Amino acid sequence: MTETVLLNAAWVVPVRPRGTVFEQHSVVIERGRITALLPTKVAQSRFQGVREVNLGHHVLLPGLINMHTHSPMTLLRGYADDRDMQSWLREDIWPLEARFVSPEFVADGSRLAIVEMIRAGTTCFNENYFFPDAIAAAADSAGMRACIGLPIIEMSTAWAETVDDCFARGMQLAESYASHSRLQFSLAPHAPYTVGDPTLERIATYSATQQMPVHMHLLETAWEVQQSLEQYGKSPLERLDANGLLDERLLAVHMTQLESSDIETLAQHHVNIVHCPESNLKLASGICPLVELLEAGINLCIGTDGAASNNDLDLLAEARAAALLAKGISNDATQPDAFTTLEMLTINAAHALGIEDTVGSIEADKAADLVALDLNQARTLPVHDVVSAIIYSAASAQFSDVWVAGRRLMKGGSLCTLDEADVLARAVNWGRRIAAGRTVA
Ligand SMILES: [Zn+2]
Known part of the structure; x- marks a missing residue:
């Protein structure tokens, strides 16, 4: 070239x-x-x-940067809607994933997501899902830029049986792409309720030594905060702080349950926040206080979340939802202005990923x-x-x-880089297989 x-x-x-x-x-x-x-x-x-x-x-x-998604979940689009978050996750999504998630599922779902994202003007995505090796391969062959999460969750999955497996496989994958110009990796602990304190501490150490971002669902629902207080006697943010995770490498996704004092702490530690308004609205999780965060000088980005909770990967629509929702709940039509919203889709995201010198502006x-x-x-x-x-x-x-x-x-x-008809045909086929599985179950 x-x-x-x-x-x-x-x-x-x-x-x-x-x-x-x-x-x-x-x-x-x-x-x-x-x-x-x-x-x-x-x-x-x-x-x-x-x-x-x-x-x-x-x-x-x-190019727009989607700062939070689970690409393979495009294959679960519309599978279980109109449910609250914990019921959706525990009764619908996790059992379905246990049954179907495989390297083939992840590869086909990732390609479907990449087709949708390219068509929506997205050039880079911040990912978290099982079989990150299959997602990395899909992104690489399609020519996309991506930050691939190395999933860490304290439950046995098709990808890894234990947390030790998560680290070993994840690090091996990151090393195999060490000199790649478009792919980078993050540590991706699922959420405070699925990762214990020793693991959080280990993630903080790896993040510091490897200079890797930490991509995590955080303060998504009131249930999460309550669960943390009951199990640990601390809020999720207090747990992350105690384990050394509040810093400029943290990509904190959702953040709908913030107290005013939390905002000050996050600003002091230069934590990046990823706002996913459509997923939060659809699962009735809560609303991230975008205007207060902007006023505190926090670096804000936008993600679609997975297609199972959105139900699309349309960043422009997400940005519009973010802007209108923020104006509505703050009673201030002036914030965020259109340019500030565009920054969240571009330069702010590049900054959060540590690639501001490479992308995010022309x-x-x-x-x-x-x-x-x-x-x-x-x-x-x-x-x-x-x-x-x-x-x-x-x-x-x-x-x-x-x-x-x-x-x-x-x-x-x-x-130009994907056989779209083949990608769509495979998605139709997965729809049939998943529907057949539901009938059997
Ligand atoms: Zn998510």
Whole structure:
């Protein structure tokens, strides 16, 4: 990939510098990296004879980053809805997973998720599920960027029988991709109620020595807080603090049960928070106080969660839900503004993953992780304000083109690295197998 390519678009929103919108600009890509962002006329005279991609009435953005998902759970989409979180997990999801989860299930579910995510303008996802080796392989062959969670849970699963197995297999996997440019790994303890204190302490040690993020469901429901107080005499946050896990590597997912004093603690420790509003609303778990967290200066990101509790992996829709919900519960229509919401989908996520130097904005020397959104459609016209059109009007189906590290993953609405028909056919087949299993059970 040594050729120089110009991507010419009606608008470029580079995210950095903050609030900037360029009109009739070109992003210059060389060897998978962004080398310049210039007015199209200047770029065309400086780079004559190079390949150009004319994106017309599109806006070019940094690729969106889904900061919390369980990709293979796309195969459980719609399997058990309208249930509260603990009943959903214990009576529906865990028994089904015990029956069906295998490397084949994970590979097929991951590819289905990756198809959906690329189509939704996503170039990177922060993952946590069993058989992370199969997810890593799926992400790698599709050309996606990902942070793959190494699952740690104190129950026997098809992936690992014990916590020792979780660590051994996880570390072996991370080492096998040690020099990979698009894949990184996190330690992914499931939740405070499925991981004990000695394991939390061990995770903190590994995280510090390996400089790995810790990706964890935290303060998701009132039940979780109550359970922790009863079993440990401490809140989940107090347990994490006591075990050395409150720091800038923690990716704390959900956080619907926060007290004001917790917010101060999280800000002091530079903890990253991943907001998953649609999953929290659907499972009636609670609401993460986004505006208070923003005011405290906490780094906020957005995730879809798995498709079994959302039920899609549509980050634009998630961001809109996050913004509207925050305005509604804070009685403040000014927060978050559209640009702040866009930051949560891009640069804030890159910062949380420790890859801010590589992705999250359109700047020279960063990887060419870019997405083009077609604004020349009824629901986004006229374009009075580009960022407003992206956050409040656009549908994810308006994404037409996607690049990761300069490689095109979607061209004019067609996927380039996946056999979409095969992925969909396999999903249909899994639907039949799971339905048959339910009938037998
Ligand atoms: Zn989750």
